[in-house]
Amino acid sequence: MKTYELKELKGVDGIVLNPGRPTPTPAPGEVLIKVRATSLNYRDLVVASGHYPSSIKPAVIPLSDGAGEVAAAGAGVSEFKVGDRVAGTFFQGWLSGAICAETTGQALGGAVDGMLAEYVVLPQNGAIGVPSHLSFEEAATLPCAGLTAWNAVVETGRVKAGETVLLLGTGGVSLFALQFAKMHGARTILTSSNNEKIARAKALGAEMLINYREKPDWDQEVLRLTSGRGADLVVEVGGAGTLERSIRSVRVGGTIALVGLVAGLGQIDPLPIIGRAIRLQGIYVGSREMFAAMNRAITQAQLRPVVDRVFDFDAAKSAYAYLASGAHFGKIVIRV
Numbered sequence: 001m002k003t004y005e006l007k008e009l010k011g012v013d014g015i016v017l018n019p020g021r022p023t024p025t026p027a028p029g030e031v032l033i034k035v036r037a038t039s040l041n042y043r044d045l046v047v048a049s050g051h052y053p054s055s056i057k058p059a060v061i062p063l064s065d066g067a068g069e070v071a072a073a074g075a076g077v078s079e080f081k082v083g084d085r086v087a088g089t090f091f092q093g094w095l096s097g098a099i100c101a102e103t104t105g106q107a108l109g110g111a112v113d114g115m116l117a118e119y120v121v122l123p124q125n126g127a128i129g130v131p132s133h134l135s136f137e138e139a140a141t142l143p144c145a146g147l148t149a150w151n152a153v154v155e156t157g158r159v160k161a162g163e164t165v166l167l168l169g170t171g172g173v174s175l176f177a178l179q180f181a182k183m184h185g186a187r188t189i190l191t192s193s194n195n196e197k198i199a200r201a202k203a204l205g206a207e208m209l210i211n212y213r214e215k216p217d218w219d220q221e222v223l224r225l226t227s228g229r230g231a232d233l234v235v236e237v238g239g240a241g242t243l244e245r246s247i248r249s250v251r252v253g254g255t256i257a258l259v260g261l262v263a264g265l266g267q268i269d270p271l272p273i274i275g276r277a278i279r280l281q282g283i284y285v286g287s288r289e290m291f292a293a294m295n296r297a298i299t300q301a302q303l304r305p306v307v308d309r310v311f312d313f314d315a316a317k318s319a320y321a322y323l324a325s326g327a328h329f330g331k332i333v334i335r336v
């Protein structure tokens, strides 16, 4: 089978196509998945660059996210049969309950082989069925960006109808978070660097939009739009570069779901976090149990992930370059 392997941690140049890796055979309790689509996350750029904080398996097959069909099932597999449509779960060991050190060790496309291959073998509880109305390209976007946004908005954010959710940028996590916030009846404020993307986010249902390049003090704008109160929940994908303004944008007693670090470095003063009793909660994707809850909600709402561009398998490196360019709106997919 064809697969990509991360031979050297030196960016996209370290990713090499292996045209002749043997197709794996499922052991008892495992399923063989014919991968039909994979999707990229910002994390995959960080992994390829060698800057990911966890250890990376030598010559790892990249990408945490992918969906396909069960092609064979090992002995004792009870949850799936040949032909079932499934995705891999980001953390192979976080099935349910609270996150702990033991559950986050086995992440696809990092510590263990990921999805950028024609076939993968996973333990049956490392896979999960996907909503039937989604294409494989759409389903491939769920395991990391989708589940992280679900965790931030619903599981951790516990958003309620009528509350205000602040979303930063128009990447994969933020647009899923927009869709989940809307699903739960929240008002949404979204920032972006680009007016064309702002128009697209508005068409997706974002009510209040701020161009953070034109208005670098976007926190003041958030306060103006919320009559001085601030947002109930911020889905923070910028990290240190945006966190100070997010702290100023959230209401007293509100929540910041700390997800990412696309906005570079900065210094944080902890005093307003204490003085305004802000709940600052780190988010690390989510469990298989949360994935199942997200799937039920996506099915009920017939929600469709925002797929920006689909690349062919042979053009996988161009997909990485497109992600790195920042031109995307939502998710980038590689068809296998």
Ligand SMILES: NC(=O)c1ccc[n+]([C@@H]2O[C@H](COP(=O)([O-])OP(=O)(O)OC[C@H]3O[C@@H](n4cnc5c(N)ncnc54)[C@H](OP(=O)(O)O)[C@@H]3O)[C@@H](O)[C@H]2O)c1
Pocket (backbone or CB within 6 Å): 040, 041, 042, 043, 144, 145, 148, 168, 169, 170, 171, 172, 173, 174, 191, 192, 193, 194, 197, 212, 237, 238, 241, 242, 258, 259, 260, 261, 262, 263, 283, 284, 285, 323, 326, 328, 330
């Ligand atoms: N903790 C977790 O479990 C977890 C899971 C998934 C992702 N993440 C992290 O979350 C972050 C977002 O991931 P993603 O996959 O959604 O990334 P992405 O698709 O690449 O989106 C990034 C977006 O962030 C916006 N952005 C860039 N610089 C910004 C700035 N200075 N201020 C505000 N927005 C800015 C841009 O939107 P515009 O072009 O509209 O300006 C860009 O499209 C990454 O750091 C990623 O590593 C963490």
